[in-house]
Ligand SMILES: NC(=O)c1ccc[n+]([C@@H]2O[C@H](COP(=O)([O-])OP(=O)(O)OC[C@H]3O[C@@H](n4cnc5c(N)ncnc54)[C@H](O)[C@@H]3O)[C@@H](O)[C@H]2O)c1
C-alpha cells in the first residue's frame with residue numbers, strides 16, 4: 001500500500017511511540033489525524049509538524065479512547081476534513097497496575113471501541129474504502145510480564161482481538177487488514193516512569209530486569225515496523241515481535257484441524 005494521499009488516524013499520537021508513528025506516516029506521504037488526551041503534547045507536536053509538512057497535512061483532536069462520544073466526533077471531523085479513513089493505528093495505552101480497571105478500559109476496551117467506530121467509515125460493506133488497522137500490543141501480549149499481570153492481560157487481549165478481526169474481515173469482505181505490533185521495552189515516558197505504577201507487584205521490578213537487560217528499543221525502530229505492517233499488503237492477522245536484535249512474525253499454534 002503506497003501512503004501518498006492516504007488518511008491515517010493515530011491514537012496516543014502526542015508522545016512516545018505514537019509520535020514516531022505519526023512522523024513516519026507523514027514522511028511517507030500520508031495525512032495524519034493525531035488523537036490524544038494530552039492537549040499540550042498534541043498541540044505542540046502539531047505546531048512542529050505544520051512547520052515541516054504544512055498545516056494541511058495534519059489535524060490534532062483532543063480525544064480520549066475511553067469516550068465513545070469523543071471518538072465518534074473525532075472520526076466525523078476526520079471524514080469532513082479529509083474525506084475518509086484508510087489507516088488506523090490504535091496506539092494509546094497506559095501501564096498502571098494500581099489503576100488496573102482503567103488499564104483494561106484504555107488498553108483493551110479502548111482498542112475495541114475505536115476499531116468498531118472506525119469500521120463504520122472504513123468497511124467496504126458500509127461504503128468505506130477499506131484499509132489497514134495496526135494495534136500497538138507488546139511483547140507482554142505474547143508472554144507474561146510478571147510485574148504487570150493486568151497490562152499483560154490487556155496486551156494478550158489486543159493480539160487475540162486483532163487476529164480474530166483479521167479473520168472476520170477476510171471472511172466478510174470488509175477490505176481491511178488487521179495486524180499487531182509487539183515491541184519489547186521502548187524508551188518512552190511509559191517505560192521510564194514505571195516504579196510507582198507496579199502497585200502490589202513493585203517487589204518484582206528486579207525480577208523484570210533480566211528482560212530489560214536484553215535491550216531497549218528507540219521509538220523509530222518501532223515506527224519502522226509499524227510502517228511494514230501498514231504498507232505490506234501480504235500482512236493480515238500478523239503479530240510482529242520487535243526486539244533490539246530481531247524482528248519476527250509470530251507463529252501461533254493451530255487449534256483447528
Ligand atoms: N514503552 C514501552 O516499553 C512499550 C513497549 C511495548 C508496547 N508499548 C505500547 O505502546 C503504546 C504507546 O506507549 P508509549 O510507550 O509511547 O507511552 P507514552 O506514555 O509515551 O505515550 C502514550 C500516549 O498515549 C496517550 N494516551 C494515554 N491514555 C490515553 C487515552 N485514554 N486516550 C487517548 N490518548 C491516551 C498519552 O497522552 C500519550 O501521549 C501503548 O499502547 C503501550 O502499551 C509500550
Ligand SMILES: CCCCC/C=C\C=C\[C@H](O)C/C=C\C/C=C\CCCC(=O)O
Nearest residue numbers: 138139140143144145184185191205208
Ligand atoms: C521494571 C518493571 C517493568 C517495567 C515495564 C515497563 C514498560 C513495559 C512495556 C511493555 O509493553 C512490556 C514490554 C516487554 C515485555 C517483556 C517481556 C514479556 C515476557 C515475554 C516472555 O515471556 O518471553
